[in-house]
Amino acid sequence: MTTSSEPQPKADSALPSSPPAVPASSAAPAPQAAAAAGLQSSVTSKPTAVPASPPPNPLAHLPLPFKGVDYAAKGYHCEATVSPDQVVAVAEALDKEGLSLDTITGVDWMAEGQMEVVYDYFHPAKALRVVVRTHIPRDNPEIATIHKVFPGANWHERETHDFFGIRFLGHPNLTPFLLPEDADFHPLRKDYAP
Amino acid sequence: MITKEAIISNGAPSETFTLNLGPQHPATHGVLRVKMTMDGEYIVRAEPVCGYIHRMQEKMGENRTYAQFLPNTSRIDYLSAMIYTHGFVGAVERALKLQVPPRAEYIRVITSEMNRISSHLVWWGAFLLDLGGFTPLLYAFDDREKILDLLESITGSRLTYSYFRIGGVYNDIDDSFIKGTRAFVAQMRPRLKMYRALVTDNIILRKRLIDIGPISKEMCRRYGATGPVIRGSGVPYDVRRVEPYSVYSEFDFVIPTFPETDSMARYLVRMEEMAQSLRIIEQGLDKLPAGPVMAEKVPRVLKLPAGDYCYAVEAARGRFAVRIVSDGKEIPYRVKLRTPSLSNLSLFEEASAGMLLPDALALMGSLDLVIPDIDR
Numbered sequence: 352m353t354t355s356s357e358p359q360p361k362a363d364s365a366l367p368s369s370p371p372a373v374p375a376s377s378a379a380p381a382p383q384a385a386a387a388a389g390l391q392s393s394v395t396s397k398p399t400a401v402p403a404s405p406p407p408n409p410l411a412h413l414p415l416p417f418k419g420v421d422y423a424a425k426g427y428h429c430e431a432t433v434s435p436d437q438v439v440a441v442a443e444a445l446d447k448e449g450l451s452l453d454t455i456t457g458v459d460w461m462a463e464g465q466m467e468v469v470y471d472y473f474h475p476a477k478a479l480r481v482v483v484r485t486h487i488p489r490d491n492p493e494i495a496t497i498h499k500v501f502p503g504a505n506w507h508e509r510e511t512h513d514f515f516g517i518r519f520l521g522h523p524n525l526t527p528f529l530l531p532e533d534a535d536f537h538p539l540r541k542d543y544a545p
Numbered sequence: 546m547i548t549k550e551a552i553i554s555n556g557a558p559s560e561t562f563t564l565n566l567g568p569q570h571p572a573t574h575g576v577l578r579v580k581m582t583m584d585g586e587y588i589v590r591a592e593p594v595c596g597y598i599h600r601m602q603e604k605m606g607e608n609r610t611y612a613q614f615l616p617n618t619s620r621i622d623y624l625s626a627m628i629y630t631h632g633f634v635g636a637v638e639r640a641l642k643l644q645v646p647p648r649a650e651y652i653r654v655i656t657s658e659m660n661r662i663s664s665h666l667v668w669w670g671a672f673l674l675d676l677g678g679f680t681p682l683l684y685a686f687d688d689r690e691k692i693l694d695l696l697e698s699i700t701g702s703r704l705t706y707s708y709f710r711i712g713g714v715y716n717d718i719d720d721s722f723i724k725g726t727r728a729f730v731a732q733m734r735p736r737l738k739m740y741r742a743l744v745t746d747n748i749i750l751r752k753r754l755i756d757i758g759p760i761s762k763e764m765c766r767r768y769g770a771t772g773p774v775i776r777g778s779g780v781p782y783d784v785r786r787v788e789p790y791s792v793y794s795e796f797d798f799v800i801p802t803f804p805e806t807d808s809m810a811r812y813l814v815r816m817e818e819m820a821q822s823l824r825i826i827e828q829g830l831d832k833l834p835a836g837p838v839m840a841e842k843v844p845r846v847l848k849l850p851a852g853d854y855c856y857a858v859e860a861a862r863g864r865f866a867v868r869i870v871s872d873g874k875e876i877p878y879r880v881k882l883r884t885p886s887l888s889n890l891s892l893f894e895e896a897s898a899g900m901l902l903p904d905a906l907a908l909m910g911s912l913d914l915v916i917p918d919i920d921r
Contacts, residue, residue: 423639424639424642425639425852425853425854425855426636426639426854426855426856426857427855449766451765451766451767451769452767452768452769453769453864453866453883454769454866454881454883454888456868456879456881458870458878458879459879469868469881471855471866471868471883473769473857473864475765475766475771475775475780475782476780476782476787477787478787478788480788480855480857482855501767501768501769502767502768502891502892502895503767503768503769503770503888503891503892505891506595506887506891514603527596528595528596529595529596529599529920529921530596530599531596538601538604539603539604539607539879
């Protein structure tokens with residue numbers, strides 16, 4: 352394993368870097384015994400400084416449950432959790448805003464009996480990444496297609512159907528995309544055993 | 546130009562036949578099949594059939610630790626392996642709130658841009674090979690060889706580098722690498738001028754590319770196309786500029802765009818990008834700070850706090866984004882890899898309808914496809 356830092360020569364004093372991260376973890380009285388515990392403490396001690404002002408919501412003008420997200424921590428600006436029957440309306444609203452579809456994917460939450468469908472959008476002109484999530488029952492994963500709004504969704508939905516068995520209602524060609532043409536299994540389901 | 550309508554109005558019978566392009570066709574640069582419904586020489590419908598080299602990289606992400614998955618990221622788009630690794634380590638570093646030393650970030654930018662040039666050189670040679678010109682490939686591989694030698698000297702690998710590690714880079718660059726890279730930059734600039742005189746200004750090439758395969762700004766947006774494809778449609782979308790990651794905000798470079806939307810525009814974007822990458826490399830070497838190349842306190846066992854984390858980078862073919870969903874364990878709960886070639890190819894069916902077959906191949910070549918990047 353080469354992920355851990357090799358013993359570096361202590362040239363650190365020459366560096367003007369990384370003052371924010373170091374004091375946070377060294378100030379926390381975490382035992383150095385477990386590396387994971389040290390990590391946990393640096394993570395939990397950090398947010399105490401941050402939530403002074405909630406991150407701005409660039410899509411606040413839309414009548415949709417969007418909320419701002421700290422980009423530096425998460426990698427996107429805005430997210431919303433909507434009900435499954437809203438995804439087409441959300442796609443239409445974001446289409447009007449000039450956003451583009453990044454990707455569609457699923458997450459199998461087997462313990463909760465749910466499938467999460469995640470829609471990623473990006474703006475081709477400014478820094479705006481939007482995540483839209485919805486949850487559907489795992490035993491009957493069905494949701495409407497958005498390929499009529501974003502034709503690029505066609506392949507992403509086929510891929511998500513391959514991997515999770517999520518059926519996109521109204522999709523013109525929901526056949527195996529990356530898997531073999533006779534595939535009847537869904538490898539990213541957590542109970543999949545090859 | 547003889548149009549399809551003119552041929553039909555002259556009494557020629559209109560019927561279609563199916564033509565399979567691939568899965569073992571040189572113009573597809575890998576194992577891609579395009580099922581084409583043809584009306585004579587004209588394409589009625591061209592449907593790409595993907596998945597011939599699908600490896601289920603995303604499942605592999607769910608059954609090994611973050612560090613163990615890292616080498617996989619070099620094998621998605623093998624031509625810009627360095628940049629893809631950056632996307633993955635960036636997501637993990639974001640989740641762990643790791644501060645990467647500035648020297649490591651500069652080395653990442655320098656090596657990423659060298660990788661971008663080597664990737665564009667392969668595209669350039671192979672694309673011109675598609676169009677019937679053999680010689681440029683030899684020039685391209687000559688220059689690429691110099692980059693591969695330099696990168697091999699510091700990473701130990703010529704293609705699948707896995708050089709970026711979580712928290713920094715594998716090892717420091719040495720003086721001979723810096724000297725060699727400066728020599729390469731000095732050497733490459735006149736070569737790009739020569740490429741222009743030798744190939745870009747060639748009338749045959751221009752006739753093959755100008756006005757061929759227009760992809761509008763709007764079509765790029767609806768399909769999520771990025772990289773040189775969207776910049777060839779006049780949109781200055783580049784992740785390095787729109788969502789600056791690493792230390793790209795400290796560099797002075799231009800995002801080349803061409804508003805013509807045709808295959809020539811996409812060609813010119815990539816040629817100009819090589820010149821801009823040279824500028825970035827030079828600035829990086831000038832400003833290279835001293836210090837360690839690996840963050841301190843990288844835990845030996847990596848456990849990401851529960852939640853999801855995204856990180857996007859500008860790969861040679863466009864926007865590559867990683868989404869990691871963690872449930873707090875050592876092994877990722879879900880790793881989603883958003884690859885640019887998939888979105889760029891998805892518009893091919895719409896863009897190629899009604900085109901002549903050889904023009905459609907010029908369009909496909911101008912998309913710069915890497916099939917393992919689509920199939921993952």
